[in-house]
Amino acid sequence: MAPRTELEEQLVRIWQSVLNHQQIGIQDNFFEVGGHSLRATTLMAKIHQELNHKLALRDIFQYPTIEQLVQVMGEDQTQQTYVSIPVAEEREYYPVSSAQKRMYVLSHLEGGEVSYNMPGALIIEGSLDKKRLEQAFRQLIARHEALRTRFEMVDGEVIQRIESGAPFSVEYVQASEEETPQYAQDFVRAFDLAQAPLLRVQLIENGPGRHVMLYDMHHIISDGVTEGIIVQEFSQLYEGQELPPLRIQYKDYAVWQHADMQSERLREQESYWLKTMSGEIPALDMPTDFTRPAVQRLEGTRFEFAIR
Structure with a gap:
Protein backbone atom coordinates (compact mmCIF):
# COMPACT_ATOMS: atom_id res chain seq x y z
CA MET A 1 0.00 0.00 0.00
CA ASP A 76 4.25 9.27 21.76
CA GLN A 77 4.39 13.03 21.20
CA THR A 78 7.79 13.48 22.85
CA GLN A 79 10.62 14.45 20.52
CA GLN A 80 14.35 14.46 21.11
CA THR A 81 16.49 16.68 18.92
CA TYR A 82 19.19 14.72 17.13
CA VAL A 83 22.71 15.85 18.01
CA SER A 84 25.62 14.74 15.85
CA ILE A 85 28.63 13.13 17.49
CA PRO A 86 31.36 15.80 17.66
CA VAL A 87 34.90 15.32 16.41
CA ALA A 88 37.18 14.68 19.39
CA GLU A 89 40.16 16.90 20.03
CA GLU A 90 43.53 15.41 19.19
CA ARG A 91 45.07 13.48 22.07
CA GLU A 92 47.96 11.15 22.77
CA TYR A 93 45.42 8.37 23.33
CA TYR A 94 41.66 7.96 23.63
CA PRO A 95 39.20 5.96 25.75
CA VAL A 96 37.68 2.84 24.28
CA SER A 97 33.99 2.15 23.87
CA SER A 98 32.26 -0.21 26.29
CA ALA A 99 32.11 -2.90 23.59
CA GLN A 100 35.85 -2.57 22.92
CA LYS A 101 36.65 -2.82 26.62
CA ARG A 102 34.70 -6.08 26.86
CA MET A 103 36.41 -7.56 23.80
CA TYR A 104 39.84 -6.54 25.03
CA VAL A 105 39.30 -8.41 28.30
CA LEU A 106 37.79 -11.51 26.68
CA SER A 107 40.54 -11.66 24.05
CA HIS A 108 43.10 -12.01 26.82
CA LEU A 109 41.34 -14.91 28.52
CA GLU A 110 42.77 -18.36 27.98
CA GLY A 111 41.17 -19.85 24.89
CA GLY A 112 39.86 -16.50 23.65
CA GLU A 113 42.79 -15.64 21.41
CA VAL A 114 40.93 -16.02 18.10
CA SER A 115 37.34 -15.86 19.34
CA TYR A 116 36.92 -12.33 18.00
CA ASN A 117 38.68 -12.78 14.67
CA MET A 118 36.52 -11.85 11.66
CA PRO A 119 37.96 -13.72 8.66
CA GLY A 120 36.56 -13.67 5.14
CA ALA A 121 37.50 -14.73 1.62
CA LEU A 122 36.94 -13.41 -1.89
CA ILE A 123 37.45 -15.40 -5.08
CA ILE A 124 38.93 -13.15 -7.77
CA GLU A 125 38.77 -14.37 -11.34
CA GLY A 126 40.47 -12.62 -14.24
CA SER A 127 43.52 -10.38 -14.41
CA LEU A 128 44.76 -8.95 -11.13
CA ASP A 129 47.21 -6.13 -10.45
CA LYS A 130 48.94 -7.06 -7.20
CA LYS A 131 50.49 -3.60 -6.74
CA ARG A 132 47.10 -1.91 -7.11
CA LEU A 133 45.57 -4.40 -4.69
CA GLU A 134 48.15 -3.67 -2.01
CA GLN A 135 47.90 0.08 -2.65
CA ALA A 136 44.11 -0.09 -2.21
CA PHE A 137 44.55 -1.63 1.24
CA ARG A 138 47.15 0.98 2.18
CA GLN A 139 44.64 3.67 1.21
CA LEU A 140 42.00 1.99 3.36
CA ILE A 141 44.35 1.95 6.34
CA ALA A 142 45.12 5.64 5.80
CA ARG A 143 41.39 6.44 5.46
CA HIS A 144 40.08 4.55 8.52
CA GLU A 145 41.72 5.33 11.86
CA ALA A 146 40.38 2.07 13.28
CA LEU A 147 42.75 0.20 10.97
CA ARG A 148 45.66 2.16 12.49
CA THR A 149 44.56 1.69 16.10
CA ARG A 150 46.29 -0.35 18.79
CA PHE A 151 45.22 -1.04 22.37
CA GLU A 152 47.00 -1.11 25.70
CA MET A 153 46.54 -0.51 29.41
CA VAL A 154 47.26 2.90 30.98
CA ASP A 155 46.71 3.41 34.73
CA GLY A 156 44.54 0.32 34.86
CA GLU A 157 42.27 1.38 31.97
CA VAL A 158 42.11 0.09 28.40
CA ILE A 159 42.95 2.86 25.92
CA GLN A 160 43.40 3.15 22.17
CA ARG A 161 46.24 4.83 20.34
CA ILE A 162 45.94 5.86 16.70
CA GLU A 163 49.14 5.59 14.72
CA SER A 164 49.91 8.00 11.89
CA GLY A 165 50.95 5.00 9.84
CA ALA A 166 51.00 1.24 10.26
CA PRO A 167 53.29 -1.26 8.51
CA PHE A 168 51.26 -3.37 6.11
CA SER A 169 51.93 -5.82 3.34
CA VAL A 170 49.89 -8.49 1.60
CA GLU A 171 51.09 -12.07 2.02
CA TYR A 172 51.46 -13.77 -1.38
CA VAL A 173 51.18 -17.54 -1.77
CA GLN A 174 50.99 -19.91 -4.73
CA ALA A 175 48.92 -23.01 -4.07
CA SER A 176 46.52 -25.38 -5.78
CA GLU A 177 42.77 -25.22 -5.13
CA GLU A 178 43.08 -28.43 -3.11
CA GLU A 179 45.70 -26.81 -0.84
CA THR A 180 43.76 -23.57 -0.38
CA PRO A 181 41.46 -24.75 2.48
CA GLN A 182 44.50 -25.59 4.61
CA TYR A 183 46.03 -22.16 3.92
CA ALA A 184 42.71 -20.56 4.89
CA GLN A 185 42.67 -22.51 8.16
CA ASP A 186 46.27 -21.56 9.00
CA PHE A 187 45.59 -17.92 8.07
CA VAL A 188 43.35 -17.34 11.11
CA ARG A 189 45.63 -16.73 14.07
CA ALA A 190 45.73 -14.51 17.13
CA PHE A 191 46.25 -10.76 16.80
CA ASP A 192 48.50 -8.76 19.10
CA LEU A 193 46.13 -5.95 20.09
CA ALA A 194 49.11 -3.73 20.91
CA GLN A 195 50.25 -3.79 17.28
CA ALA A 196 48.47 -2.03 14.40
CA PRO A 197 47.01 -2.75 11.95
CA LEU A 198 44.60 -5.36 13.29
CA LEU A 199 44.05 -6.40 9.70
CA ARG A 200 45.90 -8.95 7.62
CA VAL A 201 45.48 -10.01 4.01
CA GLN A 202 46.76 -13.02 2.11
CA LEU A 203 46.48 -13.53 -1.64
CA ILE A 204 46.57 -17.13 -2.85
CA GLU A 205 47.26 -17.64 -6.54
CA ASN A 206 45.64 -20.86 -7.72
CA GLY A 207 46.66 -20.34 -11.32
CA PRO A 208 46.42 -17.85 -14.20
CA GLY A 209 43.35 -15.69 -13.72
CA ARG A 210 42.24 -17.19 -10.39
CA HIS A 211 43.08 -15.90 -6.92
CA VAL A 212 41.62 -16.30 -3.46
CA MET A 213 41.99 -13.24 -1.21
CA LEU A 214 41.83 -14.01 2.50
CA TYR A 215 41.34 -11.18 4.97
CA ASP A 216 41.00 -11.10 8.72
CA MET A 217 40.20 -8.28 11.15
CA HIS A 218 39.79 -8.23 14.89
CA HIS A 219 36.26 -7.52 16.11
CA ILE A 220 37.61 -4.78 18.40
CA ILE A 221 37.98 -2.55 15.31
CA SER A 222 35.18 -3.91 13.13
CA ASP A 223 31.78 -5.57 12.94
CA GLY A 224 29.51 -7.04 10.29
CA VAL A 225 28.66 -3.62 8.86
CA THR A 226 32.31 -2.57 8.86
CA GLU A 227 33.27 -5.69 6.94
CA GLY A 228 30.85 -4.80 4.14
CA ILE A 229 32.14 -1.22 4.01
CA ILE A 230 35.77 -2.39 3.82
CA VAL A 231 35.06 -4.79 0.96
CA GLN A 232 33.06 -2.16 -0.95
CA GLU A 233 35.64 0.61 -0.47
CA PHE A 234 38.49 -1.77 -1.34
CA SER A 235 36.79 -2.46 -4.68
CA GLN A 236 36.28 1.26 -5.32
CA LEU A 237 39.88 2.15 -4.46
CA TYR A 238 41.21 -0.73 -6.57
CA GLU A 239 39.25 0.70 -9.51
CA GLY A 240 40.87 4.10 -8.91
CA GLN A 241 37.82 5.90 -7.51
CA GLU A 242 38.12 8.78 -5.05
CA LEU A 243 36.14 8.42 -1.84
CA PRO A 244 34.58 11.34 0.06
CA PRO A 245 36.26 12.25 3.37
CA LEU A 246 34.86 10.86 6.62
CA ARG A 247 33.33 13.35 9.05
CA ILE A 248 34.05 11.29 12.17
CA GLN A 249 35.94 8.15 13.10
CA TYR A 250 35.22 5.45 15.66
CA LYS A 251 37.40 7.07 18.31
CA ASP A 252 35.07 10.10 18.17
CA TYR A 253 32.17 7.81 19.06
CA ALA A 254 34.19 6.29 21.93
CA VAL A 255 34.99 9.75 23.34
CA TRP A 256 31.33 10.79 22.98
CA GLN A 257 30.10 7.60 24.69
CA HIS A 258 32.64 8.03 27.52
CA ALA A 259 31.44 11.59 28.13
CA ASP A 260 27.80 10.48 28.04
CA MET A 261 28.54 7.91 30.74
CA GLN A 262 29.26 10.80 33.10
CA SER A 263 25.82 12.35 32.51
CA GLU A 264 23.10 12.48 35.17
CA ARG A 265 20.92 10.10 33.14
CA LEU A 266 23.62 7.41 33.13
CA ARG A 267 24.39 7.94 36.81
CA GLU A 268 20.72 7.34 37.62
CA GLN A 269 20.75 4.14 35.57
CA GLU A 270 23.94 3.01 37.28
CA SER A 271 22.42 3.68 40.68
CA TYR A 272 19.32 1.68 39.75
CA TRP A 273 21.30 -1.39 38.69
CA LEU A 274 23.67 -1.23 41.65
CA LYS A 275 20.65 -1.23 43.94
CA THR A 276 18.85 -3.96 41.98
CA MET A 277 21.90 -6.23 41.89
CA SER A 278 23.02 -5.59 45.47
CA GLY A 279 23.42 -8.46 47.90
CA GLU A 280 24.13 -12.06 47.00
CA ILE A 281 23.72 -12.90 43.35
CA PRO A 282 22.03 -16.30 42.92
CA ALA A 283 23.93 -18.87 40.89
CA LEU A 284 22.47 -19.63 37.50
CA ASP A 285 20.98 -23.09 37.82
CA MET A 286 19.50 -23.99 34.47
CA PRO A 287 19.17 -27.59 33.26
CA THR A 288 21.91 -28.45 30.76
CA ASP A 289 22.80 -31.51 28.74
CA PHE A 290 26.34 -31.58 30.08
CA THR A 291 28.10 -30.55 33.29
CA ARG A 292 29.59 -27.07 33.13
CA PRO A 293 33.39 -27.43 32.75
CA ALA A 294 35.66 -26.00 35.42
CA VAL A 295 37.51 -23.97 32.76
CA GLN A 296 35.57 -22.14 30.05
CA ARG A 297 36.28 -23.37 26.54
CA LEU A 298 35.48 -21.33 23.46
CA GLU A 299 35.74 -23.98 20.77
CA GLY A 300 32.65 -24.44 18.65
CA THR A 301 31.35 -26.80 16.03
CA ARG A 302 28.96 -26.73 13.11
CA PHE A 303 25.89 -28.78 12.32
CA GLU A 304 24.56 -28.68 8.77
CA PHE A 305 21.02 -29.76 7.99
CA ALA A 306 18.21 -29.01 5.59
CA ILE A 307 14.57 -28.26 6.39
CA ARG A 308 12.08 -29.32 3.74
Missing part, protein backbone atom coordinates in the same frame (compact mmCIF):
# COMPACT_ATOMS: atom_id res chain seq x y z
CA ALA A 2 1.28 3.47 -0.92
CA PRO A 3 1.90 6.16 1.74
CA ARG A 4 -1.09 8.36 2.58
CA THR A 5 0.44 11.01 4.85
CA GLU A 6 3.62 13.09 4.92
CA LEU A 7 4.99 11.05 7.85
CA GLU A 8 4.40 7.79 5.99
CA GLU A 9 6.18 9.25 2.94
CA GLN A 10 9.15 10.25 5.09
CA LEU A 11 9.34 6.78 6.63
CA VAL A 12 9.13 5.14 3.20
CA ARG A 13 12.13 7.20 2.03
CA ILE A 14 14.08 6.24 5.15
CA TRP A 15 13.24 2.55 4.68
CA GLN A 16 14.30 2.74 1.02
CA SER A 17 17.65 4.20 2.08
CA VAL A 18 18.27 1.65 4.85
CA LEU A 19 17.14 -1.39 2.86
CA ASN A 20 18.43 -0.19 -0.53
CA HIS A 21 15.04 -1.26 -1.88
CA GLN A 22 12.73 1.10 -3.76
CA GLN A 23 9.47 -0.86 -3.65
CA ILE A 24 8.32 -0.23 -0.08
CA GLY A 25 4.71 -0.18 1.06
CA ILE A 26 3.40 0.94 4.42
CA GLN A 27 2.23 -2.60 5.25
CA ASP A 28 5.52 -4.30 4.34
CA ASN A 29 7.22 -6.10 7.24
CA PHE A 30 10.71 -4.64 7.75
CA PHE A 31 12.22 -8.06 8.40
CA GLU A 32 10.56 -9.64 5.37
CA VAL A 33 11.92 -7.11 2.87
CA GLY A 34 15.61 -7.35 3.80
CA GLY A 35 15.76 -5.98 7.34
CA HIS A 36 17.74 -7.50 10.21
CA SER A 37 18.94 -6.38 13.63
CA LEU A 38 21.83 -4.23 12.36
CA ARG A 39 19.62 -2.52 9.80
CA ALA A 40 16.99 -2.02 12.48
CA THR A 41 19.59 -0.11 14.50
CA THR A 42 20.40 2.00 11.43
CA LEU A 43 16.68 2.60 10.84
CA MET A 44 16.21 3.73 14.43
CA ALA A 45 19.14 6.16 14.11
CA LYS A 46 17.93 7.62 10.81
CA ILE A 47 14.42 8.18 12.17
CA HIS A 48 15.96 10.02 15.11
CA GLN A 49 18.26 12.04 12.85
CA GLU A 50 15.71 13.03 10.21
CA LEU A 51 12.46 13.16 12.20
CA ASN A 52 13.74 14.02 15.71
CA HIS A 53 11.80 11.04 17.06
CA LYS A 54 13.74 8.58 19.19
CA LEU A 55 12.39 5.04 19.02
CA ALA A 56 13.61 2.08 21.04
CA LEU A 57 15.05 -0.86 19.13
CA ARG A 58 12.26 -3.06 20.49
CA ASP A 59 9.75 -0.78 18.72
CA ILE A 60 11.13 -1.86 15.34
CA PHE A 61 10.64 -5.51 16.29
CA GLN A 62 7.20 -5.04 17.85
CA TYR A 63 5.87 -2.74 15.12
CA PRO A 64 7.69 -3.84 11.96
CA THR A 65 5.51 -2.00 9.41
CA ILE A 66 5.38 1.69 8.62
CA GLU A 67 1.65 1.70 9.30
CA GLN A 68 2.26 0.39 12.83
CA LEU A 69 5.24 2.68 13.48
CA VAL A 70 3.21 5.75 12.54
CA GLN A 71 0.62 4.85 15.18
CA VAL A 72 3.32 4.39 17.84
CA MET A 73 4.99 7.68 16.90
CA GLY A 74 1.62 9.41 16.98
CA GLU A 75 0.85 8.14 20.48
Whole structure:
Protein backbone atom coordinates (compact mmCIF):
# COMPACT_ATOMS: atom_id res chain seq x y z
CA MET A 1 0.00 0.00 0.00
CA ALA A 2 1.28 3.47 -0.92
CA PRO A 3 1.90 6.16 1.74
CA ARG A 4 -1.09 8.36 2.58
CA THR A 5 0.44 11.01 4.85
CA GLU A 6 3.62 13.09 4.92
CA LEU A 7 4.99 11.05 7.85
CA GLU A 8 4.40 7.79 5.99
CA GLU A 9 6.18 9.25 2.94
CA GLN A 10 9.15 10.25 5.09
CA LEU A 11 9.34 6.78 6.63
CA VAL A 12 9.13 5.14 3.20
CA ARG A 13 12.13 7.20 2.03
CA ILE A 14 14.08 6.24 5.15
CA TRP A 15 13.24 2.55 4.68
CA GLN A 16 14.30 2.74 1.02
CA SER A 17 17.65 4.20 2.08
CA VAL A 18 18.27 1.65 4.85
CA LEU A 19 17.14 -1.39 2.86
CA ASN A 20 18.43 -0.19 -0.53
CA HIS A 21 15.04 -1.26 -1.88
CA GLN A 22 12.73 1.10 -3.76
CA GLN A 23 9.47 -0.86 -3.65
CA ILE A 24 8.32 -0.23 -0.08
CA GLY A 25 4.71 -0.18 1.06
CA ILE A 26 3.40 0.94 4.42
CA GLN A 27 2.23 -2.60 5.25
CA ASP A 28 5.52 -4.30 4.34
CA ASN A 29 7.22 -6.10 7.24
CA PHE A 30 10.71 -4.64 7.75
CA PHE A 31 12.22 -8.06 8.40
CA GLU A 32 10.56 -9.64 5.37
CA VAL A 33 11.92 -7.11 2.87
CA GLY A 34 15.61 -7.35 3.80
CA GLY A 35 15.76 -5.98 7.34
CA HIS A 36 17.74 -7.50 10.21
CA SER A 37 18.94 -6.38 13.63
CA LEU A 38 21.83 -4.23 12.36
CA ARG A 39 19.62 -2.52 9.80
CA ALA A 40 16.99 -2.02 12.48
CA THR A 41 19.59 -0.11 14.50
CA THR A 42 20.40 2.00 11.43
CA LEU A 43 16.68 2.60 10.84
CA MET A 44 16.21 3.73 14.43
CA ALA A 45 19.14 6.16 14.11
CA LYS A 46 17.93 7.62 10.81
CA ILE A 47 14.42 8.18 12.17
CA HIS A 48 15.96 10.02 15.11
CA GLN A 49 18.26 12.04 12.85
CA GLU A 50 15.71 13.03 10.21
CA LEU A 51 12.46 13.16 12.20
CA ASN A 52 13.74 14.02 15.71
CA HIS A 53 11.80 11.04 17.06
CA LYS A 54 13.74 8.58 19.19
CA LEU A 55 12.39 5.04 19.02
CA ALA A 56 13.61 2.08 21.04
CA LEU A 57 15.05 -0.86 19.13
CA ARG A 58 12.26 -3.06 20.49
CA ASP A 59 9.75 -0.78 18.72
CA ILE A 60 11.13 -1.86 15.34
CA PHE A 61 10.64 -5.51 16.29
CA GLN A 62 7.20 -5.04 17.85
CA TYR A 63 5.87 -2.74 15.12
CA PRO A 64 7.69 -3.84 11.96
CA THR A 65 5.51 -2.00 9.41
CA ILE A 66 5.38 1.69 8.62
CA GLU A 67 1.65 1.70 9.30
CA GLN A 68 2.26 0.39 12.83
CA LEU A 69 5.24 2.68 13.48
CA VAL A 70 3.21 5.75 12.54
CA GLN A 71 0.62 4.85 15.18
CA VAL A 72 3.32 4.39 17.84
CA MET A 73 4.99 7.68 16.90
CA GLY A 74 1.62 9.41 16.98
CA GLU A 75 0.85 8.14 20.48
CA ASP A 76 4.25 9.27 21.76
CA GLN A 77 4.39 13.03 21.20
CA THR A 78 7.79 13.48 22.85
CA GLN A 79 10.62 14.45 20.52
CA GLN A 80 14.35 14.46 21.11
CA THR A 81 16.49 16.68 18.92
CA TYR A 82 19.19 14.72 17.13
CA VAL A 83 22.71 15.85 18.01
CA SER A 84 25.62 14.74 15.85
CA ILE A 85 28.63 13.13 17.49
CA PRO A 86 31.36 15.80 17.66
CA VAL A 87 34.90 15.32 16.41
CA ALA A 88 37.18 14.68 19.39
CA GLU A 89 40.16 16.90 20.03
CA GLU A 90 43.53 15.41 19.19
CA ARG A 91 45.07 13.48 22.07
CA GLU A 92 47.96 11.15 22.77
CA TYR A 93 45.42 8.37 23.33
CA TYR A 94 41.66 7.96 23.63
CA PRO A 95 39.20 5.96 25.75
CA VAL A 96 37.68 2.84 24.28
CA SER A 97 33.99 2.15 23.87
CA SER A 98 32.26 -0.21 26.29
CA ALA A 99 32.11 -2.90 23.59
CA GLN A 100 35.85 -2.57 22.92
CA LYS A 101 36.65 -2.82 26.62
CA ARG A 102 34.70 -6.08 26.86
CA MET A 103 36.41 -7.56 23.80
CA TYR A 104 39.84 -6.54 25.03
CA VAL A 105 39.30 -8.41 28.30
CA LEU A 106 37.79 -11.51 26.68
CA SER A 107 40.54 -11.66 24.05
CA HIS A 108 43.10 -12.01 26.82
CA LEU A 109 41.34 -14.91 28.52
CA GLU A 110 42.77 -18.36 27.98
CA GLY A 111 41.17 -19.85 24.89
CA GLY A 112 39.86 -16.50 23.65
CA GLU A 113 42.79 -15.64 21.41
CA VAL A 114 40.93 -16.02 18.10
CA SER A 115 37.34 -15.86 19.34
CA TYR A 116 36.92 -12.33 18.00
CA ASN A 117 38.68 -12.78 14.67
CA MET A 118 36.52 -11.85 11.66
CA PRO A 119 37.96 -13.72 8.66
CA GLY A 120 36.56 -13.67 5.14
CA ALA A 121 37.50 -14.73 1.62
CA LEU A 122 36.94 -13.41 -1.89
CA ILE A 123 37.45 -15.40 -5.08
CA ILE A 124 38.93 -13.15 -7.77
CA GLU A 125 38.77 -14.37 -11.34
CA GLY A 126 40.47 -12.62 -14.24
CA SER A 127 43.52 -10.38 -14.41
CA LEU A 128 44.76 -8.95 -11.13
CA ASP A 129 47.21 -6.13 -10.45
CA LYS A 130 48.94 -7.06 -7.20
CA LYS A 131 50.49 -3.60 -6.74
CA ARG A 132 47.10 -1.91 -7.11
CA LEU A 133 45.57 -4.40 -4.69
CA GLU A 134 48.15 -3.67 -2.01
CA GLN A 135 47.90 0.08 -2.65
CA ALA A 136 44.11 -0.09 -2.21
CA PHE A 137 44.55 -1.63 1.24
CA ARG A 138 47.15 0.98 2.18
CA GLN A 139 44.64 3.67 1.21
CA LEU A 140 42.00 1.99 3.36
CA ILE A 141 44.35 1.95 6.34
CA ALA A 142 45.12 5.64 5.80
CA ARG A 143 41.39 6.44 5.46
CA HIS A 144 40.08 4.55 8.52
CA GLU A 145 41.72 5.33 11.86
CA ALA A 146 40.38 2.07 13.28
CA LEU A 147 42.75 0.20 10.97
CA ARG A 148 45.66 2.16 12.49
CA THR A 149 44.56 1.69 16.10
CA ARG A 150 46.29 -0.35 18.79
CA PHE A 151 45.22 -1.04 22.37
CA GLU A 152 47.00 -1.11 25.70
CA MET A 153 46.54 -0.51 29.41
CA VAL A 154 47.26 2.90 30.98
CA ASP A 155 46.71 3.41 34.73
CA GLY A 156 44.54 0.32 34.86
CA GLU A 157 42.27 1.38 31.97
CA VAL A 158 42.11 0.09 28.40
CA ILE A 159 42.95 2.86 25.92
CA GLN A 160 43.40 3.15 22.17
CA ARG A 161 46.24 4.83 20.34
CA ILE A 162 45.94 5.86 16.70
CA GLU A 163 49.14 5.59 14.72
CA SER A 164 49.91 8.00 11.89
CA GLY A 165 50.95 5.00 9.84
CA ALA A 166 51.00 1.24 10.26
CA PRO A 167 53.29 -1.26 8.51
CA PHE A 168 51.26 -3.37 6.11
CA SER A 169 51.93 -5.82 3.34
CA VAL A 170 49.89 -8.49 1.60
CA GLU A 171 51.09 -12.07 2.02
CA TYR A 172 51.46 -13.77 -1.38
CA VAL A 173 51.18 -17.54 -1.77
CA GLN A 174 50.99 -19.91 -4.73
CA ALA A 175 48.92 -23.01 -4.07
CA SER A 176 46.52 -25.38 -5.78
CA GLU A 177 42.77 -25.22 -5.13
CA GLU A 178 43.08 -28.43 -3.11
CA GLU A 179 45.70 -26.81 -0.84
CA THR A 180 43.76 -23.57 -0.38
CA PRO A 181 41.46 -24.75 2.48
CA GLN A 182 44.50 -25.59 4.61
CA TYR A 183 46.03 -22.16 3.92
CA ALA A 184 42.71 -20.56 4.89
CA GLN A 185 42.67 -22.51 8.16
CA ASP A 186 46.27 -21.56 9.00
CA PHE A 187 45.59 -17.92 8.07
CA VAL A 188 43.35 -17.34 11.11
CA ARG A 189 45.63 -16.73 14.07
CA ALA A 190 45.73 -14.51 17.13
CA PHE A 191 46.25 -10.76 16.80
CA ASP A 192 48.50 -8.76 19.10
CA LEU A 193 46.13 -5.95 20.09
CA ALA A 194 49.11 -3.73 20.91
CA GLN A 195 50.25 -3.79 17.28
CA ALA A 196 48.47 -2.03 14.40
CA PRO A 197 47.01 -2.75 11.95
CA LEU A 198 44.60 -5.36 13.29
CA LEU A 199 44.05 -6.40 9.70
CA ARG A 200 45.90 -8.95 7.62
CA VAL A 201 45.48 -10.01 4.01
CA GLN A 202 46.76 -13.02 2.11
CA LEU A 203 46.48 -13.53 -1.64
CA ILE A 204 46.57 -17.13 -2.85
CA GLU A 205 47.26 -17.64 -6.54
CA ASN A 206 45.64 -20.86 -7.72
CA GLY A 207 46.66 -20.34 -11.32
CA PRO A 208 46.42 -17.85 -14.20
CA GLY A 209 43.35 -15.69 -13.72
CA ARG A 210 42.24 -17.19 -10.39
CA HIS A 211 43.08 -15.90 -6.92
CA VAL A 212 41.62 -16.30 -3.46
CA MET A 213 41.99 -13.24 -1.21
CA LEU A 214 41.83 -14.01 2.50
CA TYR A 215 41.34 -11.18 4.97
CA ASP A 216 41.00 -11.10 8.72
CA MET A 217 40.20 -8.28 11.15
CA HIS A 218 39.79 -8.23 14.89
CA HIS A 219 36.26 -7.52 16.11
CA ILE A 220 37.61 -4.78 18.40
CA ILE A 221 37.98 -2.55 15.31
CA SER A 222 35.18 -3.91 13.13
CA ASP A 223 31.78 -5.57 12.94
CA GLY A 224 29.51 -7.04 10.29
CA VAL A 225 28.66 -3.62 8.86
CA THR A 226 32.31 -2.57 8.86
CA GLU A 227 33.27 -5.69 6.94
CA GLY A 228 30.85 -4.80 4.14
CA ILE A 229 32.14 -1.22 4.01
CA ILE A 230 35.77 -2.39 3.82
CA VAL A 231 35.06 -4.79 0.96
CA GLN A 232 33.06 -2.16 -0.95
CA GLU A 233 35.64 0.61 -0.47
CA PHE A 234 38.49 -1.77 -1.34
CA SER A 235 36.79 -2.46 -4.68
CA GLN A 236 36.28 1.26 -5.32
CA LEU A 237 39.88 2.15 -4.46
CA TYR A 238 41.21 -0.73 -6.57
CA GLU A 239 39.25 0.70 -9.51
CA GLY A 240 40.87 4.10 -8.91
CA GLN A 241 37.82 5.90 -7.51
CA GLU A 242 38.12 8.78 -5.05
CA LEU A 243 36.14 8.42 -1.84
CA PRO A 244 34.58 11.34 0.06
CA PRO A 245 36.26 12.25 3.37
CA LEU A 246 34.86 10.86 6.62
CA ARG A 247 33.33 13.35 9.05
CA ILE A 248 34.05 11.29 12.17
CA GLN A 249 35.94 8.15 13.10
CA TYR A 250 35.22 5.45 15.66
CA LYS A 251 37.40 7.07 18.31
CA ASP A 252 35.07 10.10 18.17
CA TYR A 253 32.17 7.81 19.06
CA ALA A 254 34.19 6.29 21.93
CA VAL A 255 34.99 9.75 23.34
CA TRP A 256 31.33 10.79 22.98
CA GLN A 257 30.10 7.60 24.69
CA HIS A 258 32.64 8.03 27.52
CA ALA A 259 31.44 11.59 28.13
CA ASP A 260 27.80 10.48 28.04
CA MET A 261 28.54 7.91 30.74
CA GLN A 262 29.26 10.80 33.10
CA SER A 263 25.82 12.35 32.51
CA GLU A 264 23.10 12.48 35.17
CA ARG A 265 20.92 10.10 33.14
CA LEU A 266 23.62 7.41 33.13
CA ARG A 267 24.39 7.94 36.81
CA GLU A 268 20.72 7.34 37.62
CA GLN A 269 20.75 4.14 35.57
CA GLU A 270 23.94 3.01 37.28
CA SER A 271 22.42 3.68 40.68
CA TYR A 272 19.32 1.68 39.75
CA TRP A 273 21.30 -1.39 38.69
CA LEU A 274 23.67 -1.23 41.65
CA LYS A 275 20.65 -1.23 43.94
CA THR A 276 18.85 -3.96 41.98
CA MET A 277 21.90 -6.23 41.89
CA SER A 278 23.02 -5.59 45.47
CA GLY A 279 23.42 -8.46 47.90
CA GLU A 280 24.13 -12.06 47.00
CA ILE A 281 23.72 -12.90 43.35
CA PRO A 282 22.03 -16.30 42.92
CA ALA A 283 23.93 -18.87 40.89
CA LEU A 284 22.47 -19.63 37.50
CA ASP A 285 20.98 -23.09 37.82
CA MET A 286 19.50 -23.99 34.47
CA PRO A 287 19.17 -27.59 33.26
CA THR A 288 21.91 -28.45 30.76
CA ASP A 289 22.80 -31.51 28.74
CA PHE A 290 26.34 -31.58 30.08
CA THR A 291 28.10 -30.55 33.29
CA ARG A 292 29.59 -27.07 33.13
CA PRO A 293 33.39 -27.43 32.75
CA ALA A 294 35.66 -26.00 35.42
CA VAL A 295 37.51 -23.97 32.76
CA GLN A 296 35.57 -22.14 30.05
CA ARG A 297 36.28 -23.37 26.54
CA LEU A 298 35.48 -21.33 23.46
CA GLU A 299 35.74 -23.98 20.77
CA GLY A 300 32.65 -24.44 18.65
CA THR A 301 31.35 -26.80 16.03
CA ARG A 302 28.96 -26.73 13.11
CA PHE A 303 25.89 -28.78 12.32
CA GLU A 304 24.56 -28.68 8.77
CA PHE A 305 21.02 -29.76 7.99
CA ALA A 306 18.21 -29.01 5.59
CA ILE A 307 14.57 -28.26 6.39
CA ARG A 308 12.08 -29.32 3.74
